[in-house]
Amino acid sequence: MKFGVVVFPGSNCDRDCIHATETVLGQPTRLIWHQETSLGDVECVALPGGFSYGDYLRTGAIARFSPVMGAIQRFAAEGGLVIGICNGFQILCESHLLPGALLQNAGLRFRCRAVHTRVEDAATPFTRACREGEVLEMPIAHHGGRYHADAETLAQLEANGQVVLRYCDANGMVSPDANPNGSARSIAGIRNRAGNVFGLMPHPERASESALGSVDGRRIFESLVSGAVKAV
Amino acid sequence: MPKVKVYVKLKPKVLDAQGQQVRNALHTLGYENLDGVRMGRYIELDIAPSDRDLQDEVREMCDKLLANPVMEDYTFEVAE
Numbered sequence: 001m002k003f004g005v006v007v008f009p010g011s012n013c014d015r016d017c018i019h020a021t022e023t024v025l026g027q028p029t030r031l032i033w034h035q036e037t038s039l040g041d042v043e044c045v046a047l048p049g050g051f052s053y054g055d056y057l058r059t060g061a062i063a064r065f066s067p068v069m070g071a072i073q074r075f076a077a078e079g080g081l082v083i084g085i086c087n088g089f090q091i092l093c094e095s096h097l098l099p100g101a102l103l104q105n106a107g108l109r110f111r112c113r114a115v116h117t118r119v120e121d122a123a124t125p126f127t128r129a130c131r132e133g134e135v136l137e138m139p140i141a142h143h144g145g146r147y148h149a150d151a152e153t154l155a156q157l158e159a160n161g162q163v164v165l166r167y168c169d170a171n172g173m174v175s176p177d178a179n180p181n182g183s184a185r186s187i188a189g190i191r192n193r194a195g196n197v198f199g200l201m202p203h204p205e206r207a208s209e210s211a212l213g214s215v216d217g218r219r220i221f222e223s224l225v226s227g228a229v230k231a232v
Numbered sequence: 233m234p235k236v237k238v239y240v241k242l243k244p245k246v247l248d249a250q251g252q253q254v255r256n257a258l259h260t261l262g263y264e265n266l267d268g269v270r271m272g273r274y275i276e277l278d279i280a281p282s283d284r285d286l287q288d289e290v291r292e293m294c295d296k297l298l299a300n301p302v303m304e305d306y307t308f309e310v311a312e
Contacts, residue, residue, distance in 0.1 A: 057297070057298070058300055061297065061300065062297075065297070093302075094300065099302075100302060101300055101302040101303045103242075103246065103247075103249070103303060104249045104250065105249065106247060106249050107249070108249045108250065108253055146247075146249075148246060148302070148303055149302065150245075150302075182247070182249075
């Protein structure tokens with residue numbers, strides 16, 4: 001699968017993403033500069049973590065108007081696979097490619113640690129290498145990860161099965177204690193209605209090799225390449 | 233040149249984590265009668281007159297970029 005990783009001014013997890021898809025999974029990957037207006041023959045676009053445009057105004061608010069976002073909007077509308085990690089998730093929400101918004105953590109602390117998330121939907125292109133109910137351990141590193149949407153939108157997300165990952169404890173139990181940022185319904189990752197756009201606050205690319213302490217995040221990328229690709 | 237003052241704040245139902253912390257700090261300072269604190273963003277715009285309606289233009293700026301309607305409300309006033 002041909003991956004593209006978008007680089008905004010202030011992105012800082014772009015190289016980590018490329019390492020995961022290119023070096024760990026052996027998939028062709030290219031950097032896509034935020035000024036580009038075409039994605040070329042890319043089959044999956046990743047919006048990486050970081051602080052695009054310094055997080056000025058609101059996280060993701062300014063990146064949304066980058067030239068490349070027009071191309072990503074068209075790509076997503078045609079069914080192209082888009083994954084937004086951390087700041088990438090914030091940008092997808094600001095772009096209305098995903099519903100809701102991400103606010104400052106309820107405790108106002110920058111949370112930087114490993115968390116557990118439960119796979120609520122293992123039928124998506126992003127989780128099909130996982131089992132439903134499986135617990136993935138991945139790091140988070142964010143100040144603005146509190147998922148928010150109005151009651152009606154939350155009900156729709158649940159009804160349509162769009163909640164893909166929920167914060168939980170090591171045993172898969174969801175509770176306020178296992179929710180690191182006060183996210184509504186302990187939401188850690190959601191997909192769009194069509195299922196081709198996925199955003200999550202944890203960093204799968206930082207959990208893709210045993211040297212990093214967890215390989216659980218690799219399952220997300222393996223899912224994207226149909227779970228058929230072996231690490232090189 | 234008209235100066236426009238834009239006020240953006242979180243919707244009433246959205247937890248304002250910053251406001252809560254500031255309220256706690258003010259309580260620590262002894263202001264026990266203080267009930268709540270909500271924080272927001274204040275933006276000044278200098279806009280040269282054009283053939284567009286100023287109110288419409290500012291509303292458009294707010295809807296497109298300055299506020300996120302998912303979580304924020306805004307008001308603005310025009311001062312010459």
